[in-house]
Amino acid sequence: WFSRKVRAAGAIVLCETTVTELARDASGKVIGVHTDRAGGIRADVVILAEGVNGLLGTRAGFRKVPKPEAVALAVKEMHFLPEEVIAERFGLTGDQGCVIEAAGTISRGMAGLGFLYTNKESISLGIGCLVSHFAASLESPYALLDAFKDHPSIRPLIVGSEIKEYAAHLIPEGGFKAIPQLFGDGWVVVGDAAQLNNAVHREGSNLAMTSGRIAGEAIATIKSRKRPMTRDNLSLYKAMLDKSFVVEDLRKYKDMPALLHTNSRNFFMTYPRLLSQAAQNFVRVDGTPKIEKERATKAAFIKARSRWGLVSDAVRLALAWR
Numbered sequence: 520w521f522s523r524k525v526r527a528a529g530a531i532v533l534c535e536t537t538v539t540e541l542a543r544d545a546s547g548k549v550i551g552v553h554t555d556r557a558g559g560i561r562a563d564v565v566i567l568a569e570g571v572n573g574l575l576g577t578r579a580g581f582r583k584v585p586k587p588e589a590v591a592l593a594v595k596e597m598h599f600l601p602e603e604v605i606a607e608r609f610g611l612t613g614d615q616g617c618v619i620e621a622a623g624t625i626s627r628g629m630a631g632l633g634f635l636y637t638n639k640e641s642i643s644l645g646i647g648c649l650v651s652h653f654a655a656s657l658e659s660p661y662a663l664l665d666a667f668k669d670h671p672s673i674r675p676l677i678v679g680s681e682i683k684e685y686a687a688h689l690i691p692e693g694g695f696k697a698i699p700q701l702f703g704d705g706w707v708v709v710g711d712a713a714q715l716n717n718a719v720h721r722e723g724s725n726l727a728m729t730s731g732r733i734a735g736e737a738i739a740t741i742k743s744r745k746r747p748m749t750r751d752n753l754s755l756y757k758a759m760l761d762k763s764f765v766v767e768d769l770r771k772y773k774d775m776p777a778l779l780h781t782n783s784r785n786f787f788m789t790y791p792r793l794l795s796q797a798a799q800n801f802v803r804v805d806g807t808p809k810i811e812k813e814r815a816t817k818a819a820f821i822k823a824r825s826r827w828g829l830v831s832d833a834v835r836l837a838l839a840w841r
């Protein structure tokens with residue numbers, strides 16, 4: 520769909536071509552790219568949209584390798600089932616889809632979530648946790664995924680499916696504070712390569728598309744003014760991006776990554792367990808007077824986190840969320 524749009528706008532889409540290096544002139548200005556095809560491609564400006572690993576930008580010294588606490592590793596499987604079976608299992612009609620997110624023992628205390636979403640003839644099932652937490656815990660991503668698939672709430676949803684695809688991919692999770700330099704002489708960087716990912720809302724595609732569009736608009740404006748693609752002129756891209764929802768949202772949650780990284784056990788294990796117990800206490804009909812249930816729920820929260828811990832967690836979460 521995108522390729523058709525791009526071609527319709529008059530651009531050339533060059534597939535099966537790897538950019539091996541940025542081409543630069545004697546002053547260091549980016550003037551195009553070298554590829555694994557013969558000859559390079561000259562350009563007024565290069566838009567780096569190379570994804571989270573950002574090898575070209577890193578090699579060129581435009582950004583550092585993302586820190587392990589600023590990237591999550593997600594593993595995912597695609598479970599194929601007939602469309603009507605998916606619709607029946609998830610109670611879907613027409614164009615409806617279903618998303619299930621799982622927090623709790625599934626991530627073994629690491630900052631991360633399990634996820635399931637329905638596509639037309641497949642179900643995407645996966646789990647992602649911070650790389651720094653995988654490194655510290657020595658947990659295996661696939662062991663977590665296997666446990667997720669075996670969970671009594673998930674197993675019946677995928678029974679009889681055929682796994683035809685699987686993937687492992689990094690997700691930028693460092694937020695506002697992890698955004699690298701976004702422009703320079705002859706280059707700008709967009710999307711995951713610029714770490715533009717809103718981990719709180721699990722949005723990345725829309726931030727990638729919007730930053731790409733804004734980069735295009737900034738470059739078109741500079742061209743229309745017949746100005747060169749210098750660092751100074753390309754700062755327009757950052758100025759425009761700063762005014763968009765992309766940076767506004769990331770700025771809003773700028774303290775969340777550090778909070779979740781350093782308190783993952785509480786937020787991804789203790790609280791989901793306590794809330795789950797509280798919900799069970801609330802709905803279970805077992806002849807226990809409600810006042811006793813409420814006392815038990817309150818006592819469980821205080822035992823797990825102490826009064827001071829509960830207040831402190833609430834304040835820190837509220838401050839990071841605002």
Ligand SMILES: Cc1cc2nc3c(=O)[nH]c(=O)nc-3n(C[C@H](O)[C@H](O)[C@H](O)COP(=O)(O)OP(=O)(O)OC[C@H]3O[C@@H](n4cnc5c(N)ncnc54)[C@H](O)[C@@H]3O)c2cc1C
Nearest residue numbers: 537538568569570593688710711712721722723724725727
């Ligand atoms: C498991 C998972 C679930 C996700 N769920 C969601 C979701 O529900 N909602 C959401 O909004 N976002 C989601 N995201 C995030 C979203 O996928 C990314 O934010 C988005 O794809 C980033 O787009 P991008 O174009 O910047 O990078 P990418 O999609 O990574 O594209 C970069 C492209 O550049 C190519 N490339 C890299 N280097 C070179 C080179 N040297 N030469 C040529 N080509 C190169 C790569 O092959 C790749 O095709 C999810 C990500 C993962 C991993």
